[in-house]
Structures are given as structure tokens and as C-alpha cells.
Amino acid sequence: MQKIVITGGLGYVGHELVRQLAAKGDAELHVIDNLDSGGQRLQMVPLNAFQLHVVDIRDRDAIAKVMAKIQPDIVYHLAAIHFIPLCESDPGNAVAVNVSGTVNMLDATPKGARFVFASTAAVYAPEDGAHVEGKSVEQPMDIYGWTKYHGEHFVRYYHESGKVDGVIVRLFNVVGSGETNPHLAPAIIEQLDQGDTNIKLGNLFPHRDYIDVSDAAEGFQRLGTAKSGDNGPLLSNLGTGRSREVGDVVKLIAKAANLDIRIEQDASRVRAVDRPMLKASTERLKSLTGWVPATELDQSMVNAWATRAQDRLS
16 A cells, blocks of 8 residues: 655645545555644544644654654645735744745655645736746745745755655645635635624735635645656646636625625735735646546535534634
């Protein structure tokens, strides 16, 4: 059996990836997580299907010890600080986790093993159309984007040095059940759940490419087993190729909840820097895997609303 390590395996996408891999039952699964934000998700994954290693990726020696014992064939490196306001408020910690932690994982990965790095669409510069790998300008706008971009650099270095078989996955906006960071959909659902139908939001102009969490996990698996890149690490977006505006998300949640909703812009929630458009080109994803995400946004919002009580516990 292949040995697979999932860092951040109790995170939002991570726990769904663990659940899907466990259902297949054809690999020895190991989760590396410091339980900082995902401990409650232990009730959402099959505990007898993986070994949990409570380790912080910032701890170089501890990571080296665990990885030397496991000797994985594939590493899905999802552990990171994702929430942009947290990165902006503590950039040193964001760098320590997202950059230094990635280097620690790369350094501890056995020679030749596949290393699948969860990057982000935030590495791209703003543009009006779809972001295309290798063609669109790469210019992050925030601390989170820069930390992931630097992480990509190290994956490329370790790949080109022959130390790992690198895969860089630029993930777009993940939605659905299980989210805990107060991104757009969770922020709307939390206010509705408190009985407030006058929804206060920040910037209302952004268009985003929303991918369901189940599709995100499936995409990581498909890219994780795709043919290796010929020139540098394999690089692919992971999104739907469709963008929706804030108002669309509000309407779909309102429909799922069977409620009438009004939107109010809240100055305290407005981000000073926010890109107007994020949309993935999915041509490379399709050519590499023969697959594109299938879950529609309305179903994702139905799932998010239906599981909101469970999400609060997680």
C-alpha cells in the first residue's frame, strides 16, 4: 500500500481529502496536524482509517522525525494559515507556517516522493479574464499570497534539484459545508442563523470562482496522481472556470434557507485591498486529469446551510 501524508488533514479541505482517501481504502494514511484549528473535525473523519501525528510544521526536528518514520510516497501539504486578515495581523507567523513550514516539509520528504503543494489563486495579479497558468502575471496583493508564492518557489527548487516530484495546485475559493473561517458564505450564514436577515458585508464588487470542498479534495487527488511535469513541477489551477458575484452567493443562501435577505455594506468589514475578479482557466486541469469540478454553487450553498450546526462545532 502507498503511504500518504496529509498535512493540515483536519483543516477545511484536508478533512474532506482524508475522508475521500479513507473511503477508497487503498493507502496507508497519516495526518500531520497541530490541532490548532481543526481539532473538532476529529468527529468528522473515520478515526480508524489513519494515524494522527500531532506535530507543528514549524518544528523542523519533530517533522523530520515523523517523516523519517513514515517514509511516505505522496505528501499532500495543505497545512497553512489561510485567512487573509490573520496573515495581515501577524505576518511573521504567516511566514513561519506558510513558508518555513513548507521548507521543513520539503526537507523531510523522502527523495523522489511526490509533493503536492496547496498554493492559491492569490499569487496572480488582478485581471479581467480567467487566470492562465504560465501566462497570467504573478503578483500577489497580500501577505497570504506572497507566502504561498514563496512556497511555490521552494517547491520548484526542491523539484529541480531532484529531491521531490513537485506538484503546485493553485486553489480558488472553496465553499460548502465545514468552513470555519469567516469568509463570505460563513459570514452570511452566521448572521442568518442569529436571526438577522439584514446581512452586513464588506466589499460587494468582487467576482470569485467558487469550488465546492468535495471537488477541491477530488482535484488534489487527481493532480496528485497525474503525470509528472516535463519542465519543472506540475502546475495547475483548481477552480471551476466560472465566476459569481457577492449578490449571487447571497441569493443562493437565501434560497437554501427560504428567507428574504437584504444586503448592507459594513465599513468595518471592507478590505482596503481587494481584487475585483478571480476566475480559473481550467484547460490545464482538464488536460492533465480529464476532469473538471462538477458541483454547482447552489448545491454548495444548500450543503453549507444544511450543515451549519455541525460547522459551528468544527
